[in-house]
Amino acid sequence: MARPSQIRPQLDALLRSHHEPHAWTLEELRQALARLGIHSNFSSIFRSARQAVDQGQWQPVMLGDGKTRFEWSGHHHDHLFCQSCGTLEAVPCKLAQSLHHRMEQQTGYRIHSHSMVWEGTCPRCVRKRSCRKPALPTHKTDLC
Amino acid sequence: MARPSQIRPQLDALLRSHHEPHAWTLEELRQALARLGIHSNFSSIFRSARQAVDQGQWQPVMLGDGKTRFEWSGHHHDHLFCQSCGTLEAVPCKLAQSLHHRMEQQTGYRIHSHSMVWEGTCPRCVRKRSCRKPALPTHKTDLC
DNA sequence: TTGGGTGCAAATGTTTTGCAGCGAT
DNA sequence: ATCGCTGCAAAACATTTGCACCCAA
Numbered sequence: 001m002a003r004p005s006q007i008r009p010q011l012d013a014l015l016r017s018h019h020e021p022h023a024w025t026l027e028e029l030r031q032a033l034a035r036l037g038i039h040s041n042f043s044s045i046f047r048s049a050r051q052a053v054d055q056g057q058w059q060p061v062m063l064g065d066g067k068t069r070f071e072w073s074g075h076h077h078d079h080l081f082c083q084s085c086g087t088l089e090a091v092p093c094k095l096a097q098s099l100h101h102r103m104e105q106q107t108g109y110r111i112h113s114h115s116m117v118w119e120g121t122c123p124r125c126v127r128k129r130s131c132r133k134p135a136l137p138t139h140k141t142d143l144c
Numbered sequence: 145m146a147r148p149s150q151i152r153p154q155l156d157a158l159l160r161s162h163h164e165p166h167a168w169t170l171e172e173l174r175q176a177l178a179r180l181g182i183h184s185n186f187s188s189i190f191r192s193a194r195q196a197v198d199q200g201q202w203q204p205v206m207l208g209d210g211k212t213r214f215e216w217s218g219h220h221h222d223h224l225f226c227q228s229c230g231t232l233e234a235v236p237c238k239l240a241q242s243l244h245h246r247m248e249q250q251t252g253y254r255i256h257s258h259s260m261v262w263e264g265t266c267p268r269c270v271r272k273r274s275c276r277k278p279a280l281p282t283h284k285t286d287l288c
Numbered sequence: 289t290t291g292g293g294t295g296c297a298a299a300t301g302t303t304t305t306g307c308a309g310c311g312a313t
Numbered sequence: 314a315t316c317g318c319t320g321c322a323a324a325a326c327a328t329t330t331g332c333a334c335c336c337a338a
Contacts, residue, residue, distance in 0.1 A: 002317035
């Protein structure tokens with residue numbers, strides 16, 4: 001009964017696309033929209049995101065750098081983070097998914113979703129230096 | 145070669161204890177210390193935490209409410225969150241642990257750690273109301 | 289004397305809200 | 314007219330840093 005959202009459909013399209021990044025910060029979404037010629041406000045993106053999460057269409061992803069990222073719920077995946085070079089990869093969550101049933105049995109919970117982040121050293125870094133002090137992700141780390 | 149930390153040992157003791165909460169926010173740590181008669185500053189707690197994480201003794205835990213929590217690395221566990229009543233439980237991470245090897249094989253990563261949060265409905269809530277709209281965790285949610 | 293630990297205040301960065309105006313229904 | 318969507322500014326929060334001082338080695 002009121003003005004339909006001008007930006008929400010565009011945001012949905014971004015999250016549904018299979019392009020990088022696979023999980024978007026609010027600021028990344030705003031910039032991506034701007035590149036499409038749609039200049040909007042951070043607050044508007046924020047409110048669209050909250051609504052989308054409430055409606056179950058988006059899923060928040062916390063990677064530990066202080067910024068909340070969002071992904072299309074249907075594209076849910078786990079994350080692989082290289083502590084050495086900061087690379088962040090999306091991996092299918094088949095493995096974690098395979099635990100749902102057992103986890104439900106063991107805990108009595110009815111499980112709706114999960115979020116999982118693996119941290120370690122990527123193949124490239126493993127090859128370069130046989131071993132090095134892992135840089136734990138902090139809020140100032142550059143992810144994505 | 146300088147003054148030994150007055151609070152770090154106390155903080156370590158808190159995290160090593162098996163009492164609630166199982167994962168502490170900086171503010172919770174400060175308050176717990178205060179209850180022990182040790183009044184300190186938030187910044188000092190923060191710096192102790194950063195150092196402890198750098199040294200690998202503490203592990204940051206992100207639950208999605210905007211606050212970073214910390215647990216003793218040796219006590220690592222996964223989390224179960226009831227979207228209906230907000231209960232947060234710690235569960236052994238044996239199941240997730242069992243995936244390490246396969247995940248390493250499939251990705252070529254050398255995995256050092258993981259973090260996992262299961263979200264769903266706890267047995268009590270499942271019993272009470274057969275079904276209800278799940279309240280997605282937001283930053284304003286009261287966890288722990 | 290030195291160098292890390294501590295407290296206090298201020299800066300940063302991100303998230304959240306208040307409010308006025310807009311516009312499709 | 315109504316009611317949700319927007320933009321702008323400010324507030325609210327959590328994290329982080331600068332700086333002066335303290336104190337055991």
